[in-house]
Amino acid sequence: MxxxxxxxxxxxxxxxxxxxxxxALNAGAILPEGIILLAMLGTLLVDxxxxxxxxxxxxxxxxxxxxxxxxxxxxQWNGPLEPSFLGAFLADNLxxxxxxxxxxxxxxxxxxxxxxxxxxxxxxxxxxxILLAATLGAMLLCGSTDLISVFVSLETLSVxxxxxxxxxxxxxxxxxxxxxYLLVGSAxxxxxxxxxxxxxxxxxxxNLQEIGVALLTSPTPLAALALVFVLSTxxxxxxxVPFHQWTPDVYEGSPTPVVAFLSVGSKAxxxxxxxxLLVGCFGAFDNQWKLLFTxxxxxxxxxxxxxxxxxxxxxxxxxxxxxxxxxxxxxxLVCGTEDGYAAMVLYxxxxxFMNLGxxxxxxxxxIRTGSDRISDYAGLxxxxxxxxxxxxxxxxxxxxxxxxLGFFGKIYLFFAGWADQQYLLxxxxxxxxxxxxxxxxxxxxxxxxxxxxxASEVVKAYPSIQWKTIGMQPLRAALVTxxxxxxxxxxxxxxxxxWANSAVAGTPLLQEAIALTGERALG
Amino acid sequence: MTIAASTExxxxxxxxxxxxxxxxxxxxxxxxxxxxxxxxxxxxxxxGLYLLLNASFVAAAQVLVYVGAVNVLILFAIMLVNKKEELxxxxxxxxxxxxxGAICLGLLSLLIRVDFTTPWNLPGPKAIGxxxxxxxxxxxxxxxxxxxxxxxxxxxxxxxxxxxLARRDVLIQDLDTEKxxxxxxxxxxxxxxxxxxxxx
Numbered sequence: 001m002x003x004x005x006x007x008x009x010x011x012x013x014x015x016x017x018x019x020x021x022x023x024a025l026n027a028g029a030i031l032p033e034g035i036i037l038l039a040m041l042g043t044l045l046v047d048x049x050x051x052x053x054x055x056x057x058x059x060x061x062x063x064x065x066x067x068x069x070x071x072x073x074x075x076q077w078n079g080p081l082e083p084s085f086l087g088a089f090l091a092d093n094l095x096x097x098x099x100x101x102x103x104x105x106x107x108x109x110x111x112x113x114x115x116x117x118x119x120x121x122x123x124x125x126x127x128x129x130i131l132l133a134a135t136l137g138a139m140l141l142c143g144s145t146d147l148i149s150v151f152v153s154l155e156t157l158s159v160x161x162x163x164x165x166x167x168x169x170x171x172x173x174x175x176x177x178x179x180x181y182l183l184v185g186s187a188x189x190x191x192x193x194x195x196x197x198x199x200x201x202x203x204x205x206x207n208l209q210e211i212g213v214a215l216l217t218s219p220t221p222l223a224a225l226a227l228v229f230v231l232s233t234x235x236x237x238x239x240x241v242p243f244h245q246w247t248p249d250v251y252e253g254s255p256t257p258v259v260a261f262l263s264v265g266s267k268a269x270x271x272x273x274x275x276x277l278l279v280g281c282f283g284a285f286d287n288q289w290k291l292l293f294t295x296x297x298x299x300x301x302x303x304x305x306x307x308x309x310x311x312x313x314x315x316x317x318x319x320x321x322x323x324x325x326x327x328x329x330x331x332x333l334v335c336g337t338e339d340g341y342a343a344m345v346l347y348x349x350x351x352x353f354m355n356l357g358x359x360x361x362x363x364x365x366x367i368r369t370g371s372d373r374i375s376d377y378a379g380l381x382x383x384x385x386x387x388x389x390x391x392x393x394x395x396x397x398x399x400x401x402x403x404x405l406g407f408f409g410k411i412y413l414f415f416a417g418w419a420d421q422q423y424l425l426x427x428x429x430x431x432x433x434x435x436x437x438x439x440x441x442x443x444x445x446x447x448x449x450x451x452x453x454x455a456s457e458v459v460k461a462y463p464s465i466q467w468k469t470i471g472m473q474p475l476r477a478a479l480v481t482x483x484x485x486x487x488x489x490x491x492x493x494x495x496x497x498x499w500a501n502s503a504v505a506g507t508p509l510l511q512e513a514i515a516l517t518g519e520r521a522l523g
Numbered sequence: 524m525t526i527a528a529s530t531e532x533x534x535x536x537x538x539x540x541x542x543x544x545x546x547x548x549x550x551x552x553x554x555x556x557x558x559x560x561x562x563x564x565x566x567x568x569x570x571g572l573y574l575l576l577n578a579s580f581v582a583a584a585q586v587l588v589y590v591g592a593v594n595v596l597i598l599f600a601i602m603l604v605n606k607k608e609e610l611x612x613x614x615x616x617x618x619x620x621x622x623x624g625a626i627c628l629g630l631l632s633l634l635i636r637v638d639f640t641t642p643w644n645l646p647g648p649k650a651i652g653x654x655x656x657x658x659x660x661x662x663x664x665x666x667x668x669x670x671x672x673x674x675x676x677x678x679x680x681x682x683x684x685x686x687x688l689a690r691r692d693v694l695i696q697d698l699d700t701e702k703x704x705x706x707x708x709x710x711x712x713x714x715x716x717x718x719x720x721x722x723x
Contacts, residue, residue, distance in 0.1 A: 025668070037676065044683070086666035126687045133680035140673060152670040156677045163684035178688075202641075204648065222641040225633070 026084035029076070029091040032069040032099065033139050039065020040132040047125025054125030055470065059114060062128050066107040066135075073100045078506050087207050088146040093506030095143035097345050097499070098272040101352055102142065105265040106135040108356045111478035112363050113257030115471030119367055120168055120255065127167060131261065134160030138269035145276065147196045147206040154192070154237075157269060158185045161262060165254040177253025184246045188236040195229025198222055199281075208281045215284040227285050230277055231292060237270030238326045241299040251319035256366060259315060260359035263322045264352050271348060274333060275341075279513045286336070286517070293334050298428050300327030305432040309439050314362050314372050317439065318355070321398065324436060325351055328410065331417045331425045336517045338501075339416035341510050343409070346500035350397075350409035353489065357394035357482030361387045364475060368465075369458045379455025380447040383462040390483040392444045397486045399437040405489035405496075412497070534575055541568040555601055563594040577650035580659060 039061050046057040076096050083090050110128060117124050137156025144150040162185060166178025200206055202223055203214035215223050235243040251259045278289050304324030311317035329351070332344030365380075365387055366372055381388040397404035400411075410433065417426040467476055489496065504510050524532075545565040549558045566589040573582035613619075651658060663671045 023665070030669070040676075085669040088666060088669040123687065126683055130680060130684055130687075133676060136676060137673070140669070144669075146666075146670075148667055149670040149673070152673045152677065156673060156680070159677060159681050159684070163680075163688065166688055169688065201643070218642070220641045222637050225637050 023086055025086070026082050029082075029084040029089055029143070030140070032072040032076070032103070033136055035065055035069045035072065036103070036132055036136050036139070039069075040129050040136065043125050043128045043132065047123070047129070051123060051125075054123070055114075055118065058125050058128045059110070059474065062110050062132065063107070065132070066103050066110075069103050070100060070107075073103065078502070081508060083145065085149075087209075088149045089140070089143045090145045091143055092508065093503045094275065094341075094345070094510060095272065095507075097503040098142040098268050098348070099139040101268045101348055102135060102138045102265045105261060105268065105352050105356060106131060108352075108360075108478050108482065109257050109261040109265070111474040112260065112356075112360045113255070115367055115469065115475055116255065116257055116363055118471060121170065122167055122255070127164075130160050130163050130167075131258075134164065134261070135265065138265055141269045142272035142276075145208050145280070147199065147208065147211075150208075150273065150276070151189075151193065151196065154233075154273070155189060157266060158189065161185075161258075161266060164258040164261070165250055167258065168255050171253070173253035174255065175253075177250045180246055181250045184236070188233050188243075191229050192233035195226045195233070198226040198229070202226070208276060212281045212283055215282065219284045223282075224285065224288065227282050227289060228292075230282075231289060234270060234274045234277060235296055237273060238267050238330075239270075239300075239323050240296040240326055240330065241303045241323060244300070244304075244323050247323060248316055248319045251322075252313060252316050256315060256359060256363050259319070260356055260363075263318070263359075264355055267322070267326060268348050268352075271329060271333070271344065275510070278333075279336070280509050283513060283516060286520075290334050290336065293330055294422070294425060297327045297330035297334060297425055300324060300330065301428050301432040302327075305436045305439075309435065311439075312374055314374055314377075314443075317374065317443075318358065318362075321436060321439075322355070324432060325355075325398070327432075328413055328429055331413050331422065331429060334422060334425060335416050335420040336513060337416060337420050338504055338510075338514050339412070340420060341504045341514075342497075342500040343412040343416045345503050346496055347409040347413055349496060349500070350405045350486075350489070353482045353485040354394045354397040354404070354406050357390060357479065357486050358398065360475060360479040360482055361391035361394065364479065367475075368463055369461075371458045374443055374446060376456045376458040377443065377447045379450040379452060379459050382452055382455065383459055384465065386465075386479070388447045390479055391447065393483050393487050395440040395443055397490075399440040400433050401437070403487075403490050405486050405493060408490050408493045408497075531575060534571070538568045538571045538575070541565070542572070556598075559594065559597045559601060562597070563590055566590045566594060577652050578655060579653070580656045 042061040042065070043054070043058045046061065047054040049057075073096050076091050077093065079091065081090070081092055110131065113127070113131075114124065117127055134157050137153045137158075137160060140153035141150065141157060144153055162178050162182045165181050166175050168174035196206075199211050202218075202220060203211040205211055205214070232243060236246075239247045251262070254262070278293075282289055301324050304320050304322070304327060308317050308320035308324065311320060329344055329347050332340040332342075332347065334340070335343075362372070365377070365384075368384075369376065393404065397406035400407045410429075414426050414429055417429070467473060542565055545561045545568065548561045549565065552558050552561070566585065570582045570585040570590075573579075573585060
C-alpha cells in the first residue's frame, strides 16, 4: 500500500523557503541548561589560572550554576506547555522532574568528589567541566522530542561519561573501563542510529509525536524492527540485563564519584529517554514493548540481585545492585498506569538519595583507608560511627526496610504493579528484594557485629578522623543530607508522593498513554 | 529504458558492488593497512551513491569528513602504532567466529525479509538538488537549532577530554596538605579485588 504511505510524508522537508524563520523559538525552556553551560565555561576559565585557582574557584561556580538551574527548574513546574525549538524540546512536568533529579545527582556527586579527585592527583577543573557537560546532555535528553536532538544529547552524555570513566589515568583499570565503555557505547549508538533511520524512513519525520501518529496509522513489520533497535539502546543506557555486561567493569574501574553519577544521573536520563521513545512514539506497539520490558525487568532483578551476593568489592556489589534496582523501576514503566509512572518518578528520586548516600560513605572510607573491599569494613563501628550509621541506613533503604524512604518507593511500585495485574513482575520483585536484603545486611553485619579483635587490619590502622582538609566539609554535608533524607524522608514522604503524582498529571504525553490503556482495558 | 535511466542503473550497480565487496574486504583482510584503504574506497562509493540520489551537499560532506578526516586519522594511527605483537591465541575462536557469523546472517535475512514486506513511501520526497545546501542551513537555524548548538558543546567537551587524557602530567603533590599524593586509592587498585585475601 504505497499510496497510503505517501500521505504520511509530513511537510517538514517540503516547507517553503523562509517559512520556518518566522516561528517563535521559546528558548526560555532550556534556561536551566544554559546556566549549566555557563558554569561549565566558568570552570574551564578558572582552570586556565592554574591548579590552585581551579581547586579554589571551581566548586563555588559549580554550586551556583547547579543551584540556579534547580531554582529555574522549580519555576518551570506546571508552566505553559509550548514546544520550544519548533518541536525539538518540551519542558513538561516529567522532563522537569527528571532534569531536577539529574541536576541534584550532579550536585551531590560533585560535593563528594573534590577530596577524592585531589587525593588521586587528578586535575579538578576539567573534571568538573566534563561532569557538567554530561549533566547538560542528560538534562536535554529528558526533554528532547526529536530524534536528532535525542541522538546529539545522548552522545553528549555518553562521550562525557567515557571521558569521566577514564579520568584516573594512573590506574590501569580506569583506562580499561573507559575503553570498554567507549566500544560498547559506540555500538549501542550505532544501533540507535540505524533504528532512528528506519523510523525516519517509515514516517518521513524526525519528530517523535509525528512518528507516533505515523506508526499508529500504518504499523509495519519494519517498525517492530526499529522498536527492537531503539529499545536495545535504552536498555544499554539503563543497564538492563542482557545489555549490562559493561556495568560491573566500568563501575569497578571508574573513579567512585563518577560511578555515583553514572548510577543515578545517567540512569535517570535513560528512563526519561525510555518514556519519551516508548510511550510517546511506540504507542502502536504497546503490547510488544511491554512484553520485552517485562523480560528485561525480570532478568535484571534476578541476575542483578543474585550476582551481587557473590561480590567482595563494594563498588562491584553496588554495580550489580544498581542493575537490580533498575529492574524494580522498570515495573512502573511496564504498568503504564498513573500510579505506575508516579511510582517510577518517586523511586528514581528516592534512589538518588539512598544510592548517593551509600556512595558518599564508601568514598569517605576509601579516602581514609584506600580500600574498597567489603571484608575491610569489619568492626568499623568502633572507629567511625558516622560511616557505619550512614552506610547502614542507606543500605537498609536500598533493601527496602520499612521506615526508610526506599521502602515507600518500593511498596508504591509493587502496589502499582499488583493493581495492573503484573503478578509475575511483583512476585519476582518481592523475592529478589529479600535476596537483596541479605547482601545489604551482610555488609552491615560486617561493620557492626564484629568484636574489636575481629576488626580488619585496615580498620585497626584507621587514621584519626579530621574534617579540616579541603573538600572534606562538602563531603560531610552531602553525606549527612543524603542520609537524613533517606532516614526521615520515609516518614515525611507525602510531599514526595504528591510531587510524583503531579509530575505525571502535568505531562500530556503520559495522560494520553494512560487514557489509551484505560480504553483498551475497557474495550 | 532511457539512456539516463540505464546509466544510473549501471552506476548504482558498480557503486553497490564496490560498497559490498569493499566492506567484506575491510572485515576479512588480516593486513590492517589494506583494510584502512579499502574503507576509504567504501566511503568514496557511498559518496557516489549520495550523488546518484541528487544529494550533492551530503556527498561533499561525506568525502570531506570520512575520507578526508576519519580515514586519514585511521592511517596515521596505524603508522604510529607500528608494533608487531604476538597475541595469545584465544580459546574457541573458531566456534565464536561461526556463532557471530550465524547471528549476522540471521540479522541480514531478517532485514531482507522486512525490506520486502514493508510498504515503502515510493518514490519518496523529491530531491531538491542544488537548493539542498540552502535548505540544510535553514533547518540548522530553525527546527534543528538545539541539536546544532548542542553539537558545539559536545565537540568542545570531547576536545578538552582528549587533551586531558593524552596529557602526561598528573599532580604529584596534594594541593591542600602539600604532601606527596598518597596513593592508596590507586595502589590498592592494582591488585585484583575479586580474590579475597583476608578470608581464611
